[in-house]
Amino acid sequence: MRLLPRALATLLVLGAVGACLSCAPARGDDARPGERRPAAALTPYERLLPAPASVRAEGAAYSFGAGTVIRTGRRAPEEVRQVGELLAEQLRGPSGLPLPVVDGQDGDGIRLLLDEGARDLGAEGYRLRTTASGITLTARTPAGLFHAGQTLRQLLPVRGTGRVPGGTVTDAPRFAYRGAMVDVARHYFPVEQVKRYVDQLAQYKINKLHLHLTDDQGWRLAIDSWPRLAQYGGASEVGGGPGGYWTKEQYRDLVAYAAARYVEVIPEIDMPGHVNAAQASYAELNCDGRARERYTGVKVGFSSLCVGKERTYEFIDEVLGELAELTPGPYLHIGGDEAHSTPAADYAAFMDRAQAIVARHGKTVVAWHQLAHARPAPGAVLQYWGTDKTGAAEKAAVATAAKAGHPVIVSPADRAYLDMKYDKTTKPGLAWAGYVPVRRAYSWNPGSYLSGVPESAVLGVEAPLWTETIATRADWELMAFPRVLGLAELGWSPAAALDWDAYRLRLAAQSPRLAAQDTTYFRAPEVPWE
Numbered sequence: 001m002r003l004l005p006r007a008l009a010t011l012l013v014l015g016a017v018g019a020c021l022s023c024a025p026a027r028g029d030d031a032r033p034g035e036r037r038p039a040a041a042l043t044p045y046e047r048l049l050p051a052p053a054s055v056r057a058e059g060a061a062y063s064f065g066a067g068t069v070i071r072t073g074r075r076a077p078e079e080v081r082q083v084g085e086l087l088a089e090q091l092r093g094p095s096g097l098p099l100p101v102v103d104g105q106d107g108d109g110i111r112l113l114l115d116e117g118a119r120d121l122g123a124e125g126y127r128l129r130t131t132a133s134g135i136t137l138t139a140r141t142p143a144g145l146f147h148a149g150q151t152l153r154q155l156l157p158v159r160g161t162g163r164v165p166g167g168t169v170t171d172a173p174r175f176a177y178r179g180a181m182v183d184v185a186r187h188y189f190p191v192e193q194v195k196r197y198v199d200q201l202a203q204y205k206i207n208k209l210h211l212h213l214t215d216d217q218g219w220r221l222a223i224d225s226w227p228r229l230a231q232y233g234g235a236s237e238v239g240g241g242p243g244g245y246w247t248k249e250q251y252r253d254l255v256a257y258a259a260a261r262y263v264e265v266i267p268e269i270d271m272p273g274h275v276n277a278a279q280a281s282y283a284e285l286n287c288d289g290r291a292r293e294r295y296t297g298v299k300v301g302f303s304s305l306c307v308g309k310e311r312t313y314e315f316i317d318e319v320l321g322e323l324a325e326l327t328p329g330p331y332l333h334i335g336g337d338e339a340h341s342t343p344a345a346d347y348a349a350f351m352d353r354a355q356a357i358v359a360r361h362g363k364t365v366v367a368w369h370q371l372a373h374a375r376p377a378p379g380a381v382l383q384y385w386g387t388d389k390t391g392a393a394e395k396a397a398v399a400t401a402a403k404a405g406h407p408v409i410v411s412p413a414d415r416a417y418l419d420m421k422y423d424k425t426t427k428p429g430l431a432w433a434g435y436v437p438v439r440r441a442y443s444w445n446p447g448s449y450l451s452g453v454p455e456s457a458v459l460g461v462e463a464p465l466w467t468e469t470i471a472t473r474a475d476w477e478l479m480a481f482p483r484v485l486g487l488a489e490l491g492w493s494p495a496a497a498l499d500w501d502a503y504r505l506r507l508a509a510q511s512p513r514l515a516a517q518d519t520t521y522f523r524a525p526e527v528p529w530e
Contacts, residue, residue, distance in 0.1 A: 039508035039530050044155045044165055047509040049485060050205055050492035051502070052151065052171040059166030060132035064156055069109040070101045079142040080114050086260060087112075087149040090203075094159055094516065110152070112145050113138045124207070124262075125172025128152060130164045143207075143262045147171070150203045158512045175446065177409055177460025178491030179208030179266070180418075180484055182476075185215035185277075186298070187237050187467040188244040191254050193476070198254075200481075200519060202261040204488040209258055210266045210333060210462060216276035216295045216303055218243045221251055221267075225318040226282065233277035236294040238468055251326055259328070266366060267323055270335030271316065272342050272350045276303040284311050298468045301340030307350045317357050324361035331381070332358050337368035348374035355380060366409070372397040381407045381459060384450060387414040387433050399452030407459035410446045416487055418465040418480045422522055428475040430468065438507075438524040442486035443500055463487040474520045481514060481521035482507055504528065 039047075045055045072084040081101065087110075088099040105111050111134055118140045121127065126139040126148035137148035151171065155164045180201050182194065198209060213220045219233035222245060234245030246254075255265045275285070276295045283291040287306040305312050320332060334354050339347050351367070355377035358365045365371075365380040372382055384398055402408050413420065413433035420436040421429040447455030463484050470476050485507060490498065504527050511529045514521050523529055 039505045039528055042505060042509055045167060047506055048151060048154055049506045049510060050489035051497040052169045053494050054170045055167060057165055057167035061163040061165045062130050062132060062135055063163050065161045066097060068097060068099060070099055071105050071109050071111045072101060072103060073105050074103045076114060080112055080145060083142050083145045084112050090153060095161055108134045111136045116140055122172045128169040130166050135164060146262045147205050150205060153203060158516045173492045174494055175460035175491045177208055178206045178488060179210055179462035180206055181210035181212060181462055181464035183212040183465060183467045184220050185212055185218045187471045188218060188220060191246055191250045193473055194254055195257050198258045198261055198263050202263050204485055205492050206488050207263055208266055209263050210268060212268045214269050214277060215274045219277040220245045222247050223319050223322050228281040229278055233281035236296055238296055238298055240296045248326060264329040265327060266329060266331045266333055267327055268333035268335055269319060271354060272305040273301060273303055273339035274335060275305050279303060285315060300338045304339060304341040307346040313353055316354055320357055321361050324363050330364050331366045332363040333366040334358060335368060336371045369398050372401040376401055376406050381409060383409040383411055385411050385413050387412055395450055398450060402453045402457040408453055408457055409459050409462050410449050411462045411464055415441055415444050416463045418463050418483055428469045429479055438483055439500060439526050441483040442503055446490055447495060461487055461491045477520035478522055481519055
């Protein structure tokens with residue numbers, strides 16, 4: 001499931017070692033051996049985050065100013081034009097320039113070139129070349145052009161006009177799956193807040209958004225065939241707040257908004273546990289036929305669908321059928337974690353039927369790694385959320401599934417969970433997996449994290465944000481930023497480019513951009529913020 005053929009990956013890693021200016025910032029001429037440069041001294045190429053596979057700084061700079069236009073080519077597909085329009089929109093606000101988008105490649109400016117023959121760039125890679133006459137973004141796909149545009153944004157000043165230094169960036173991701181998850185079930189958040197997160201993630205080349213839509217505390221998406229799920233089950237949240245839910249039209253709008261930024265939405269309906277909101281909405285989903293009370297606490301593992309009841313599978317079929325129709329991407333996440341109230345044999349039987357329903361609706365199963373203890377369907381993806389201290393038997397089950405051909409998404413809770421506190425002073429968040437400071441969140445290798453799971457079996461990395469303690473945009477952003485930027489780099493950059501001392505400087509250099517975008521972030525003491 002890797003994006004790049006091995007030969008290209010090797011070539012890019014060699015480029016990263018030999019020519020990646022952002023991987024190991026060079027000392028200034030007057031710097032003493034061993035002395036660290038301040039973040040402010042980095043060149044624009046050295047500031048790029050995620051670290052690109054290869055950078056060569058050479059030649060004259062391009063002056064980005066009042067005469068700059070964005071050129072998409074006379075016969076370019078409409079999607080390329082849309083990438084150009086979005087890039088212009090992203091650059092107009094900070095620069096104050098008109099930046100018209102025009103047809104044709106001739107002339108100065110920013111040129112978007114779709115080259116389907118550039119197979120060396122892969123499905124998401126790009127080449128960005130800057131000369132005195134302009135900046136050319138080349139990619140095999142519109143997704144690659146979009147990623148090139150996000151790199152260009154970082155080469156330009158946070159505010160106003162400026163000069164882009166001459167040179168060439170050649171770049172492609174290490175992993176095909178670079179994700180973030182947000183839990184809108186424990187606390188409800190409106191679609192507009194999730195759209196904001198999409199924008200924040202996409203500029204750092206994260207390409208998957210996993211939405212945890214249902215849990216014991218709330219059901220957040222309207223389902224026509226079971227309307228009380230949202231109307232009643234959605235009217236609660238942790239702490240007793242009013243909750244809320246999204247209409248189908250709002251969900252479609254979010255999916256389209258994300259797709260325009262090359263972020264694929266992966267919805268999750270958790271089962272057979274984490275279902276109290278559904279069981280409070282419909283008595284028939286309980287084995288005893290009695291509706292449950294709505295739940296506003298934070299305990300887990302107490303709820304379970306009635307495995308032996310045929311109505312349970314009619315419910316799952318109708319819910320997942322509607323969700324599949326709304327979701328153009330290939331994946332449906334069916335949870336499967338913390339099913340403590342479902343006996344092991346019942347769990348395996350239930351997951352057999354649930355996976356078959358997903359396949360019947362033309363989708364691929366994603367589930368938390370507990371599915372490895374049952375019978376994963378062919379092609380099912382496992383998402384690992386254990387910790388460094390998780391038992392060997394648990395990890396071995398995942399390794400066995402990987403050897404059987406099941407791709408793995410790595411989301412270790414003591415590295416990638418964004419709701420873990422940074423330290424004992426952090427107000428929101430939890431600490432059951434330990435404190436996760438910024439350095440710890442960055443300093444691990446997704447490709448070798450799980451013993452017995454080779455990098456070729458790792459689909460990618462994901463950073464989940466659970467919201468038991470998070471009810472505001474400020475707390476959401478404080479917990480996500482800056483750690484999610486480190487996870488973005490772990491998913492995108494070559495392994496040879498991953499270096500804490502270099503990363504902390506590039507991360508520090510992002511602070512003016514985060515501030516300009518009004519993003520709340522934790523000023524980690526181990527980072528020399530500008």
